[in-house]
Amino acid sequence: MVNLSSPSSLFPPKTQSITGVLTSLTAVLALSACGGGGGGGSSAPVSEQPATPAFSTKVALGEALFNDVNLSLERNQSCATCHNPDAAFADNRLGDDGLVMAVSRGDDGFSLGTRNTPTASYAALTPEFDTGTRARVNVDRATVADYEGAIGGQFVDGRAENLQVQAGEPFLNPVEMNMADEAAVVARILEDTDLEASFKHVYGDNVFDSTELAFDALTDTISEFENQEQFARFNSKYDKFIAGEYDAFLLSKAALGEGLFFSQFTNCDTCHQLQSGNHPQETFTGYEYHNIGVPAHQTLINLKQSLGQDQPADQGLFDHTGEEAHRGLIKVPTLRNVAVTAPYMHNGVFRELDTVMRFYDHFNNSNNTINPETGEPWAAPEVSVNINFDELEDGDIMSQEDIEGLVCFMVALTDEAFEPLVQDKLDDCGLTQ
Template sequence: MKKIILLPLILSAFSLSGCISGATEKPTKIMTKAELGQSLFFDINLSANRTQSCATCHSPEQGFADPRDNGVKGAVSLGDDGHSLGDRNAPTAAYAMFSPAFQLTIDGKYKGGQFHDGRENDLSGQAGGPPTNPIEMGMPSKQLTAERLQENTTYQIAFRALYGKDIFSDSEAAYAAMADSIAAFEKTELFAPFDSKYDRFLRGEYQLSEQEELGRTLFFSQQFTNCNQCHQLKSRPGAEAETFSNYEYHNIGIPENSAARKINGVAEGYKDIGLLNNPAVNDPAQAGKFKVPTLRNVAVTGPYMHNGVFQDLRTVVLFYNKYNSRNAARQINPESGTQWQQPEVIENISLQELESGPALNDQRIDALVAFMHTLTDQRYELAGQK
């Protein structure tokens, strides 16, 4: 795999490791917000036990997803306390900058926001969530987080230069500034290089294989698949900077991840109602809906679905295909060898979208998987090879 090249910090003496260890050398030049955000993104001192950073669950070496097994085959993330497990899969932070603010569209659909349920409007809101989440980074309060920031002299100088000399007199403001600078880092090209085989194909720099081309044709077809109904943002196939999500919300009938639930302590009978967990939503018709994820780097950011219930990308395509196939074999989950489990939330399933298009044979399923592999950023291509 190609080495990940991060933003060049302007100080030769100030490295990421220096930040993590609490370096206090005075810089010769003030950092930009993105450079400050980069340091904060990797700083384990912003977790209660000083063991976990943003990059722990959003690793730049793994498509900005969580590469750890965590005792649950990577389905959900382990917290800073060493034993708490979440109930949702950590979504990739790559290309997250393109999700619009959470909104109810003119046609009555919810769209955008951050997290699986859109509960934060933007990247700053998302960045501010994990540090004080008790089962994630576990900091007791924003005030104590601001005090941790002040342990680092370099941070003190940068924050005051970028956000005002009195920034640390208000812990809420200091915390917001921290989130704002992390968001600035997440808006850099590192998170969205648009240099996959697909992007290079659009620029005439890569020739798709016969299988990849079939997958591309099927993906954007209005007749043979339903993929692009949700995983296409631009108005026409082949548009540059396509993020492969319309950022809307759907219940596609995902089953409970019972294996993870046996370990993470979630009460028996609990149902993750998705979008209805968003404080801005009170419509029962939104229960069980989750934001359509980007397909960028999908081949290297498994496991899949909001709860990490599926391990393999081909399983995901087969899961969608079960809605259109009468073949008994297509009603079997290849990972368990048993029938697909019932949806966790049986109401509000997007059957109109899911049941459109014919059933797919193995050749077409494999072609779609091959096409999705072409959406892998160039630096991860070796990791995504089978």
Template sequence: MNLIRPFLLLTLSAALLACGGSDKKDSVPALNTQETLGAALFNDTNLSLNRTQSCATCHMADHAFVDASTDSSGATRAVSLGDDGVSLGDRNTPTAMYAAFAPDFQFAERSRFNTNQGGYTGWLGGQFWDGRATDLEAQAGGPFLNPVEMNMPDKASVISRVLENTDYAEAFEYLYGDNIFDDTEAAYDALTAAIASFERTATFAPFSSKYDKSLTGDYTYNPASLATTGKALFFSGQFTNCSTCHQLQRNNHREETFSGYEFHNIGVPENTAARTANGSAAGFTDLGLAANDAVADANNLSALEGKFRVPTLRNIGVTAPYMHNGVFASLDTVIRFYDKHLANSDNTINPETGVAWASPEIDRNISSVILQSGPKLSDTDIQGLVCFLYSLTDEQFEDQLPADAAECGL
């Protein structure tokens, strides 16, 4: 089974509209499309228990839809703070940008490009780091009920908050039928469909980076620049394995998301600082994909432990910290972490700690064949790859790139 672009699938949103449009044709509400309703819901803090948190709280529109909030030391949080002002999560909040391009969670085959690793067969897609939400609708419904996020006790409580807002009530009945609130499940599905529709708009997928402009002839990489060096390395199957996991389409495709949505364990160490802050029990281990209920019946469940979904690299230059647990602060560190797996690598020290890399949180199921293939990188190679990744930043966020972007020749 090959990946299918999600926009071509029959979505719940379309089904709801087809089945439930209101008969009240003489009155058009202020929020009269799924997208505008979804945008309002996405930004509404009243839908959390203490009325302090919305989807936008952890997916900030001005910061590439990640959580850019800072802790008491002024550092960007590795994990997000909950509606109660105390609880902290255990995973880094991923960007909501380009999330609509992830295929539904499935066991499938995937073709790879610019690699000598062959194709991929296994679990892929879905939303969240472990793929536990099949699609955008399922993902949209999760945070409201998560006790360390928006902390609502149940779906009925969420819908009660929706009904407090006259504009919402009118919009739901107009879009989904006069009787939509007779069934809590149906109303909750309508809520998640609206938010998902908003997340499928161009707001979340502008494709406006310098890389995108280079495909249309509106930008040309300076042949002598570090970014050009990095671009050549990124798409090389000989000198790096970047594109093995971070290329979805054939070269120069105008909707490349820079993720194949596979699941891998790359040996990421535990974020001990985050665990201390969130009060995790001693010995707690994040099992990643293996904790996804959808794979509970897998023949060898233990073989899935420690695997996380490959993230998009779009806007990666402005969405630090990195990895599923936010353990690394800079892209330079991330590239050096990948390089340390290679034979004779010079990157034996974590530049952020000044000591040897910490052990993987889960030291089995590591994708060693991919990680250990290829020659080691020079400092110039690493800087070039970082610069190319900076060029994947959408236009409206370019002013948020780190200071070293000035050296990239972009």
């Protein structure tokens, strides 16, 4: 049972490599049932190698594997293909229309996924999947109750308990890397003598004694790489502001947005704030699951139909648990680097943060009836049951200035390395300096 108001350890032991995060979050999240998520092969004895292998540490080996296209069927897709390190670990590949695709194209060059690929940045800070309670912070408790339900896990439906389990799925997914089975993936590793020697150096000479042991080592080393600081930098303009290193923030539109975001006049922080105050390692998600009435992506549906592919209504958490109360519920994503990782929502239906804000506002504002991207009324929810109107209808109507401020606040959450990708937005928000 997860209790997000009880002190304990948030992360399995391997995730402690992200500097400073474990210490700062232990009083916020707890996983008392799942325990640690140790890597299967990580305790094997380290072999004495006659020469230094190409990749002598878990992290170095994991980085090599994260970028290795040979681990896909057609040898043209790696983890980094859909989680580009230069694009906040999201998929920024363009479709035929010249826009970033709503879903990712698979290794076969034809198949399309069913969900927008989430950023891998800050993913290592997600608690393991469980159910429990979360005491929300900075909300009016007369109108907003503490959360009870599913929490954490990887993928938007939480089906992977932790990051190591998640790391293994894309290799075997027919619309992703499309390998036949774990044995086929291990065989590709053994084609490369440098990789073979490196695995033996890091995990021991017996690492290839079984497919299970070798594949477990593969997912362990990739998850170890994803636990490094480059995935969770905490060095955005907002971070620098709360650290007292960026006073220009106070004169920007983002300052208004920050005030609104953390106020009781909006419902943003109900689901997108984990810790009290301006915490230096805020992840901007409570890892809850909600159905917020996101419309079906009709353009994507039409495209996939033209290709002979299906795009069924996304049942979210229901596909993981089979519980009717979970039908349509999607995990709340981090807002870190959100300005870089368009399009938005689990199906990529919205292209602009401004549209996302107006979509939220339409639950309270009878004048906000038009989707600015289509010029038509907001389409019906993709899944019409279990919509969380309690949270969606909490908060005041937003003005144009309010929406601009909130968008600018989210722009201010861009890690420094990715700021050149949104420089025009930073300029518009007064966040240039």
